[in-house]
Amino acid sequence: MPSAFRPDAFAGKTVFVAGASSGINLGIAHGFARAGARLALISRTAERIQAAADTITAAGGTAIGMAADVRDYAAVEAALVRAQDELGPIDVVISGAAGNFLAPVVGMSANAFKTVVDIDLLGTFNVFRASFDHLNKPGASLIAITAPQAVNAMMFQAHACAAKAGINMLIKCLAMEWGPAGVRVNGISPGPIADTEGMARLAPTPEMEARYKARLALRDYGTKDDIADAAMYLSSDNARYVTGTILDCDGGSKLGDASADALKKPQ
Numbered sequence: 712m713p714s715a716f717r718p719d720a721f722a723g724k725t726v727f728v729a730g731a732s733s734g735i736n737l738g739i740a741h742g743f744a745r746a747g748a749r750l751a752l753i754s755r756t757a758e759r760i761q762a763a764a765d766t767i768t769a770a771g772g773t774a775i776g777m778a779a780d781v782r783d784y785a786a787v788e789a790a791l792v793r794a795q796d797e798l799g800p801i802d803v804v805i806s807g808a809a810g811n812f813l814a815p816v817v818g819m820s821a822n823a824f825k826t827v828v829d830i831d832l833l834g835t836f837n838v839f840r841a842s843f844d845h846l847n848k849p850g851a852s853l854i855a856i857t858a859p860q861a862v863n864a865m866m867f868q869a870h871a872c873a874a875k876a877g878i879n880m881l882i883k884c885l886a887m888e889w890g891p892a893g894v895r896v897n898g899i900s901p902g903p904i905a906d907t908e909g910m911a912r913l914a915p916t917p918e919m920e921a922r923y924k925a926r927l928a929l930r931d932y933g934t935k936d937d938i939a940d941a942a943m944y945l946s947s948d949n950a951r952y953v954t955g956t957i958l959d960c961d962g963g964s965k966l967g968d969a970s971a972d973a974l975k976k977p978q
């Protein structure tokens with residue numbers, strides 16, 4: 712289904728996306744590019760992020776790719792400076808870099824836990840904090856990509872649950888502090904999204920994928936375009952009075968088990 716956003720909806724706007732070499736975040740970047748925005752993309756490796764930027768320019772858009780690890784504040788700051796110099800003040804920031812793997816807590820070293828918290832939570836702080844001086848204010852829109860793990864405890868996901876819960880609270884604190892400057896800060900909580908590294912790690916077999924879908928109210932995975940549309944809504948004038956909120960775009964994931972099995976009475 713085509714997006715409801717016109718090809719010129721974000722014309723003249725600059726969008727900075729962290730963690731944009733693949734998956735949902737690259738899908739968001741493509742959505743904004745199709746709606747006329749100029750894109751600045753970062754991820755850890757120069758080759759991967761340049762290849763991602765090339766997919767946007769090949770489709771007729773404008774994009775630069777820069778290597779920057781979100782755990783490295785100076786690197787993120789340098790990328791934002793270059794983005795502003797080359798593309799203009801930044802209207803939209805998407806913070807979506809993340810790391811994840813399934814592991815029980817006893818199978819997780821302190822460094823394993825710290826690695827995920829550093830990429831997800833500290834990384835989101837770094838991206839948002841460093842962006843503040845480069846934003847087109849008033850009017851800028853900041854969006855963190857969180858997850859249902861932020862509010863639903865999940866087996867073998869202690870690191871991601873803790874990190875994403877921290878992100879949800881960071882969103883709300885920043886919305887309060889930066890609202891007076893005309894900066895809105897929101898989050899998107901995607902449910903399971905098709906053809907992503909995240910779901911390849913969380914539901915690696917067809918059987919696990921089928922079980923996941925059977926429990927969802929909407930009975931299917933979402934698409935990267937679903938999340939791109941949510942990000943464009945939150946960054947549009949239609950959402951000018953929306954800040955500090957987390958938009959669940961998740962097929963009902965957060966509601967819990969909606970399978971027929973959930974209705975069975977215990978024998």
Ligand code: COA
Pocket residue numbers: 809810811812813814818819820821822823824826827908909912
């Ligand atoms: N189970 C338990 N521990 C694991 C693990 C697993 N499956 N995978 C990595 N770790 C541990 C490592 O052993 C290491 O701990 P140690 O130093 O005590 O041995 C720690 O995590 C850091 O691993 P490292 O490979 O050095 O980190 P990195 O910064 O290079 O990579 C990851 C980060 C581990 C999150 C990696 O999976 C990654 O790059 N992910 C990005 C893509 C992704 O996760 N996408 C899905 C997003 S939802």
Ligand code: NAP
Pocket residue numbers: 729730731732733734735736753754755756759760779780781782807808809810830834856857858859900901902903904905907908909910
């Ligand atoms: P993905 O393709 O692996 O995306 C993760 C991105 O983060 C990659 O571009 C990766 O690029 C980048 N990255 C990782 N560590 C980084 C670091 N230290 N610094 C900078 N960039 C870094 O995974 P995805 O599944 O699409 O997930 C994207 C986002 O959606 C994540 O925030 C995830 O938690 C969230 N989410 C996903 C789902 C889902 O169904 N997939 C559901 C809910 C939430 P490099 O490797 O090139 O650095």
